[in-house]
Amino acid sequence: MDATDLPPGLDGNLVEFVKGGCEFEWQSYTKTRFYTNAFVINGNKLLLGFKKRGFGANLYNGFGGKVEPGETSAQAAARELKEESGIDAPLEHAGVLIFLTEGTDWAFHIDVFSAHSHTGVPTETDEMRPEWFSLTEDSLNGNDDRLGISSSSDLPSIPYSKMWADDIYWLPHLVEGKKFRGRADMVKDGDQFIMRKFWFGAVC
Numbered sequence: 001m002d003a004t005d006l007p008p009g010l011d012g013n014l015v016e017f018v019k020g021g022c023e024f025e026w027q028s029y030t031k032t033r034f035y036t037n038a039f040v041i042n043g044n045k046l047l048l049g050f051k052k053r054g055f056g057a058n059l060y061n062g063f064g065g066k067v068e069p070g071e072t073s074a075q076a077a078a079r080e081l082k083e084e085s086g087i088d089a090p091l092e093h094a095g096v097l098i099f100l101t102e103g104t105d106w107a108f109h110i111d112v113f114s115a116h117s118h119t120g121v122p123t124e125t126d127e128m129r130p131e132w133f134s135l136t137e138d139s140l141n142g143n144d145d146r147l148g149i150s151s152s153s154d155l156p157s158i159p160y161s162k163m164w165a166d167d168i169y170w171l172p173h174l175v176e177g178k179k180f181r182g183r184a185d186m187v188k189d190g191d192q193f194i195m196r197k198f199w200f201g202a203v204c
C-alpha cells in the first residue's frame with residue numbers, strides 16, 4: 001500500500017484489513033509518547049489483566065505502560081509485564097498501535113508484544129488483576145462475547161465488551177502470529193471512549 005494512503009503515524013508495506021470512520025479526518029498531533037502492551041498465550045489460554053486504576057481502569061488489557069527514558073520498548077515491555085503480573089516471558093514484537101484521544105495533541109505509540117510461554121505465577125498487583133481467558137475460535141473472534149454466551153472451554157470468553165474498542169480488530173491477528181499496524185482515534189462518549197476513525201492492516 002502506498003505510504004500516502006496510510007493514516008499518519010504508520011508506514012511500511014501494509015495490507016488493510018479493516019477501517020472505519022471514513023467521513024472523519026485523522027486527528028492532528030504534535031508529540032508522540034511511547035508505551036508497551038504485552039499479551040501472554042499459554043496453549044489455548046490468553047492472559048489479560050483487569051486494570052484497577054488509572055487510564056483504562058475497569059477494562060481488561062495486556063500488561064504495559066510508559067517506556068522510561070533510556071529503555072528500549074522491549075525492555076519496558078518486560079519490566080511492565082513483571083511489575084503488573086509478576087511473570088517473565090520471552091516477548092516478541094507483534095504490532096504497533098497509534099492511539100489518540102479527543103482533546104490531546106499527542107499520540108500514544110504502543111509497541112505490542114506477545115509470548116507463547118512464561119515463567120512464574122500471574123499474581124494480582126495494585127494495578128492489575130490477571131485472569132486467563134479461552135482462545136477457542138468463537139471466543140477469539142468475539143462471537144461468544146457478542147452473543148453473551150459462555151465459552152465452550154472451562155475458561156471465560158475474551159471480554160471484548162470490557163476492552164478497548166479497537167482490540168477486537170487486531171487481537172485475533174496477534175494470536176495467529178501475524179504482525180499488524182493500526183491507528184485508532186477515540187472520542188469520549190459519556191465515561192467511555194469510542195472509535196471515531198480507525199485503520200488496521202497486516203505487515204507484508
Ligand SMILES: Nc1nc2c([nH]c(=O)n2[C@H]2C[C@H](O)[C@@H](COP(=O)(O)OP(=O)(O)OP(=O)(O)O)O2)c(=O)[nH]1
Nearest residue numbers: 035036037054055064065066099108110164166167
Ligand atoms: N489493548 C489496548 N491497549 C491500549 C489502548 N490504548 C492504550 O493506551 N492502551 C494501553 C497502552 C498501555 O499499555 C496502557 C496505558 O498505559 P498506562 O496508563 O497503564 O501507563 P501508566 O501511565 O500507568 O504507566 P506506568 O505507570 O504503568 O508506567 O494502555 C488500546 O486501544 N488497546
